[in-house]
Amino acid sequence: MFSDELLHRLAVALGIGLLIGLERGWRARDEGEGERAAGFRTFALSGLLGGICAALVPLAGALVLAAGLLAFSLAFAAFHWLEAQADQDFSATGVVAGILTFALGAYAVLGEVRVAVAAAVAVAALLALKQPLHAWLRRLTWPEIRAGLVLLAMSFLLLPLLPDRPVDPWDALNPAEIWLLAIIIAALSFVGYVAVRIIGARAGIVLLAVAGALASSTAVTLTLARMAKGRAEGAGVLAGGILLASAVMVGRVLVVTFALNPALVLPLAWPLGTAILVFLAGGGFLLLRRTGGEGEGPELTLTNPLELGVALKMAAIIAVVMLLAKLVGDRFGDTGLYVLAAVSGLADVDALTLSMARMAGSGISLEVAAGAIAIAVAVNTAVKCVMAGALGSPRLAVLVTGGSAVAIAAGAGAFLLAQG
Template identity: 30%
Template sequence: MQSDFWPYLPTLQRLALALAIGLFVGMEREWRGKEAGLRTFGFGALLGCLGALLGPPYALTALGLLGILVILISVRAILFGRDLELTTSAALLVVGFAGVLAGLGHTLTPTAVAVVTAGLLAWKEPLAGFTGGLSVQELRSAILLAMLAFVIYPALPEEAVDPWGLISPRDSWATVILIAGLGFANYILLKVYGTRGVRVSGFLGGLVNSSIAVVELATLHRRAKHGLGNVVYQGVLLATAGTLVRNAVVFGLLAPRALVAAAASFALLFLPSVAFAVIGQRSDEEKSSDVPIELPSPFSITAALRFGLIFLAITVAGTVAERLLGDAGFYVASLIGGAVSSASTVATAAILTANGTLNPTVAGTGAVLATLTSIGINLTLAARVGADRRLTTRLALALGITVLLGAVGIGIDRLLASSL
C-alpha cells in the first residue's frame, strides 16, 4: 500500500539536517566546556526530528522528554553547587524544536534558527558588554522606537485624511520610523566604533546628523586651540560623505527608481568628499586623531515628533509647490527644506515618487538640491563654530568643488533620463 511506503531519501535528508543543526549549535557549547555539549545537542535535535517523523503525538512526547532532560541538567547543577545552565537549557529546547521542524520537512527555518542560536551563544561577551554600556536614555529610546513601529503605526489610517490628499498619516509615520531607526542604528555604530578617532566619528556622525557632527568637530578644534585642523577637516568631509550615504539609503529603500535617476549626482558628491579627506591626511597630526566626538542619542519622542512635523510640512509644501508651479516649485521647496533637514526632504521626495505624485527624475534632482543646501549649512556651521580662517578656506574649496560636481551630476542624470 502507498501508506506503507517509507520515503528513504527524504527521511535521511531530514535526519541529516537535524543532526547537523544539533552538532552546529552544540559545537559552541562543547567549546565552552558546558555540561550539555556536542553530543547532547545532536541527540536533542535527532529526538525532535524522529518525533516529527512519527507523528504529532510523538513530537510532543519528544519535546517533553527534552524538557525533562533540561530539568535534570538544572538539578545536577544545583546539587554540585554550580550556576544554573539557563542559556544552555534554552538553546537545547530551541534545537529540539528546530529538529521537529526539520522532521516536518522544513529546511530554511530550522537552519536559520540554528545559525541565530549559535550566534547568540558565541556573542555572549560582546552582547553583554554592549548591553551593560547602554544608558537609561538609550534603552528607553530603543523601547520607544519599538512602540512607535509596532503599536502606533498599525493604528494609523492608510488613506489621506484631508480632502486634497496631502496628508497620509501612515506613510508619514512609516517615514518617521525609518529615519529614526536608521539614526538610532547609526548612533549605535558611532557608540561602538566612534572611539577609533575623529575621522570614523565624523563619518558615523554624518550618518546620524551631519549638522551636529560638524558642530562637535568644530568645537573640538576650537577647544584644542586650532590644533586639530587636519583631522577636523577630514572629519567634516567624511561627515558629508556619511550624509550622502544615509540619504542614498533612504532614497533606495523608499523609491529605488528615484535613486537610479539621481545615481550620477550622488556618486559625484560622494567620491570627491572622500577623495579630499584621503588626500588631506597628514602623518604629523595622526596623534590627534584618537579624540572621539560625542553625539546625543538621536531618538526621543520629542525628536520623533519634530521630525514628523518637519516631514509633514515639507511634504505639504513640496506637493502644493509642485501643483502650483510645476517642477520649479518643488525644487525651491527642496532647497528650503534642505536647510532644515535634508533627510526629511529626501524622504519627502521618495514618498511622493512612490505614491506616483512626482516623476523619479524630478524627485532625484530635488533630493540632490536638498543635500547641496545641507552641505552649505554645514560649511557655515564649521566656519562659525571653528573660528579658523585656514580651516574654513580648505573646507570651502573642497566642499565647493564637491557641490559643483554634484551640480554637474544633476545635468548628467537629466540627460540620461531624457535619452531613455
C-alpha cells in the same frame, strides 16, 4: 518519505546538534570529564534524537514526538539542575538550548530544512554572543530603553489606527504615511546613535565620522569644528572627518530614496554618486596625511532619535514639507519646488528627501524630484562649510569648503550630463 530524503534530513538534524554543541562544548572546554551536564556530543545526539522522533511520527503518530520531547526535556533539565547545584551557577540558557536543539532536529525532518538551519545558526550566534550582548545591555540607559519601547508601541499600536488616506483639503497629508516615514528615519538614525555608543566617547576620527553621520552629519560637523578651534595643527584630519561625514550623509540619501522609490535612484545615482566619490577622495587624502598629535577623537553628543519627542518633531517637519511641496508645486511649479528644496536644505535633508521620494511620479516628475533632492544636499553641504568657518579655524574652513565645492561642482556636472 523516501529513504534518501530521510537520510538527508536526519543528517541536517545531526548537523544542527553539532553546530549548537560546538558553541556549548567550547564554552565548557575547561571543565573535566563528568563535570558538565551536556557538551559537544550530547547536543549533537540531542539534534539527532529530535530527528529520529520526528521520523517515527508517520509510523507511530505524533504522540511519540510529544513523549520524546517531554522525556528529553525532563532528563536534560534534571542533569542541569544537578550541575547548577554543584557549581552554584543557576542559568536556564543551557536547558533552553538543549530543548531548542531537539525541536530543531525534529523540524528539520518534518518541516522546511532551510528554516531549521537558519534557526540553528541564530541560536548558535545568540549563545556565542553572550559577553558582547551583556556588555551592550550594561551600556544601555533607562531613557534609551523607555524611548525604544514607546516608539515600538507607537509603531505597532498607533500606526494601524492612523488614517491611511489624505486628511487635508489639498490631499497632501497622509497621517499613516507620515508617521511611517518618521519611523524609518528614526530607525536609521538609531543605527548611528548605537554605533557611537558602542565605539565610545574617545574614538578615532574615521569611526566617529562614519557612525555619527548615520545619525546626524550636522552633529559631526559641529563637534569637529569646535574641536578645531585653536588647534591649527589638527585641522587636516578634522576636515577629513567632516568630508567623510558628508559622504555618509549623501549615501544615506541614496539609501532612503531607493527604499521608498527605486525609480528615483536612477536620476540621482550619477550626481550623488559622483559627489560621494569626491567626498571620499578628499576626506581620505586628508585623513591619510594625518600627523602626530591629530589622532585624538572628540566627544560626540547625539540626541536619541527614538525619543518620542524627536520622532514627533521629525513627523511634523515631514508633514510641513510635504504640504508646502504640494502647495508650492501647484502654484509656482518646478521653480517653487527648487526654492523649497534650498530652504529645507538649510536645516535638514531627510524631510525633503522623504517628501520628494513619496511624491515623485505622482504629481511631480522624477527629474524635478531628483533636482530638488540634489539642491537640498548641495545647500546642506554649503551650510556645513559655514559651520566650519564660524565655529572652527580658518584652515578648517578652507579645507572643508574646498573639498565640498569640488564635490558640489562634480555632482552638478554629472547631473547636467545625465539630464542631457
